[in-house]
Amino acid sequence: MVTDVPTIRTRVAEVPPQDPAAPAVPPTPAHLIAEDFHLFYGTNEALKGVSLEIPARTVTAIIGPSGCGKSTLLRSFNRMNDLIPNVRMTGRLRLTDLDVLARSTDVVDLRRRVGMVFQRPNPFPKSIFENVVFGLRLLGVKDRGELEVRAEDSLRRAALWDEVKDRLDHSAMALSGGQQQRLCIARSMAIEPEVLLMDEPASALDPTATARVEELILDLKSRYTIVVVTHNMQQAARVSDRTAFMLQGELIEYGDTRQLFTSPHKRLTEDYITGRFG
């Protein structure tokens, strides 16, 4: 794989810089912060004052029993819950310097900075290539060469390139579930977000595909801040640096993964990770 790197680098060098004034450094490290965050579905309070800080370029796992609000919290960081009628939010959410919940915040910009991978792979019924460059086209990238370079780059980072490089124009729907999920990850990465939110990204996959996605998460950590919801505690232990345990809309415990799994501070956490309930 490493032998291919120079090709990409040279081809990228041919793409003219769009604006000379642009900063040459990669996007600033992100930093997700929730402060006393409440979310209501109608009158049902799904999140009851969650506060946590997620450091840049780490993997954070969110665990907890079904219905405790993991997805809800995750979907708040890119304002995906805006799609659901009658949702009300209070408290504060921040992405580095950006106030996520502010009216003036542009959700489209926000979602471009905060990518999301869903539980069930959801490729568009288009070709593999068109799936990967979907977000790039939205950003107005038209140059075929640049699209191809970026598509290849994203697919490589998603460890999918070797499997699909000969059939980029085939329908994405024909891929296996695991491949589809990696395609969705590649698709998210193509627009270079700062954060990747993953909602049970491996729960619909078989063990082999799951292992590949886990490797991928570890691999991606050096570039992205990753938040991953999972039901699988071994998975949380394997991939994450920090773990948050939630229960009935509240954040019970949040800290270093090793420490949380070996010597939790809270009784409820211990009960959960030892399988005594839920």
Next chain:
Amino acid sequence: MIPSAGPLQPGVNVARRRRLQRLREAFIAWVLRACAFSAVAGLLLIMVFVFREALPIFTSAETQREANFLGFFTVPNWQPVSDVPKYGLVPLLVGTFKIVFVAMAFAVPVAVLAALFASEFASPRLREILKPAIELLAGIPSVVLGFFGLMVLASWLQSVTGAPVRLNAFNAGIALSLGILPTTFSVCEDALRAVPKSYREASLALGASRWQTAWRVTLPAASAGVAAAILLGLARATGETMIVLMASGNAALGTANVFDSARTLSATIAAELAEVVVGSPHYSVLFFLGALLFLITFVVNVAAGLLVDRLRRRLAGA
């Protein structure tokens, strides 16, 4: 580690792009909203302009001398083109009622029974035949059904019933029933299918036969939808024009006998409007008939809509 393809889209450009994009988004949302409003505007315009042309009946003394509201119900005859025009609506109302009655009497049992058959008894293969047949019937233009009533059905029915005239209310009613069968059937079948399977299973598990289940459990559970189907059929039958215009004989007699020729409100408009002088009393009266038709069908349709809502709520609450 593979290097990235470099930073995407320098910040300054992105901001300007997004500003334009937001304007465009707002504009598009506004245009789409206007499209949605076109349905409301259409309905309002129909009301305003049909009623407007009928207005002289209530406001113009000149029109009233020839045609007035009271006269519609007291004058016994409809003779708009005689020397002394007579605008009695009674024969038209009777004609409409007779034809619609025949059509409903025939179409409702057939449609409801066929819908029961399709949703409760038919094998998937039989349904594969029945549904396209219904859709084909729905796709036959009403002028073709009118033609069929006029050229073919009338002779058959006359030989069976021995009616004195070929074209009569009965003939028009049967032809009209063909026009409303598909709507009634489809709405009815949708309602029956919306009944949860658990209802049927509960009934069958108690030892009820399939017919008993269909008749005593499924049909009552879907009753609001079935009623809506009947009302929608009624509204269509009342407003349908070409079929009755061609198959009824169009004599404004006002007798109770269904084997007499008859004339409906809709057919009267269709037959006479092309010949009248714009703005004349006759013209206003024909628009008044249209307004009347609009009101009748509107009320019936609103009622049907309420029934469908109720069915949906009831099955959702269950």
Next chain:
Amino acid sequence: MSATILGQKVAALPRKQPRDFAGGAFTALSGAAAALIVLMTAVIIGDVVLHGWQTVTWEFLSGVPREGMTKGGIWPAIYGSVLLVVLMTVALVPFGVGAAIYLNEYANPDAPFTRIVRFAVHNLAGVPSIVFGLFGLGFFVQFVGVQMDRALGLDVTWGQPALIWASLTLALLNLPVVIVTTEEALRAVPREMREASLALGATRWQTIRNVLLPQAMPGILTGAILSVSRGAGEVAPILFTGAAYFLPYLPTSPTDQFMELGYHVFVLATQSPDVDATKPLLYGTVLVLLLLTLLLNLTAMLLRARLRANLAGRS
């Protein structure tokens, strides 16, 4: 036999469910009702095909009516019908699809505006077609057309029955068809598709254009075809808004009147001085009209069946 329950003597229940003979009869009756519908459909179509197929020759399709419409062909009527339906579609589809997109993708379902629009769509679908005819005359011809003539200082040009007014009247008549089918098609696109697109930073409209509309296209097409089929068969709305009994020339401008297949059927069937002489022509015309509408319907049916099969296969 008897039993005692709670101190009361009651007859023992039969051990076997009584045979439900009446039920069997009714089941058979319901089958007969279904068979009757199929039969009648077959009879109507069969009768028209049987009596009409010999008339439908190339001369018939390409000729003009002659000798008081007892001879000749129906080309002007075919031409007029096609023109009418094309104009109608052009006016109709953008509004219908736009309205459906708004209702399904933008509107808050509980907002008063949304409820009013849905109420209007439902009731517009129920307005009798003859009332649309009256409306077309009262609004398009007598109001819009007359005002246009006045504003442009023309003699009677727009203020008379014309192709354009008939098309617009039919467009309004079919608006609910397109709205309802398009909405159905949009609803069938899984929510995950919207989320995937929005999560990639797409705007609402970009999501609609790039993801939803392509996936909903077969459904939208179905609605358009259905409305075209309906438009080609409706006579009542065009009676006073533009259809002509007989025209020696083909319409060339939107203000021209036009001949139309459905109206031609009506004319041949009811206004002919010599019924027997026109009968072959009449059957031929009906067959052409029927073929046109049924083929369109069949296409729509197949499209829809495929759409539903796709949906079922996906979930």
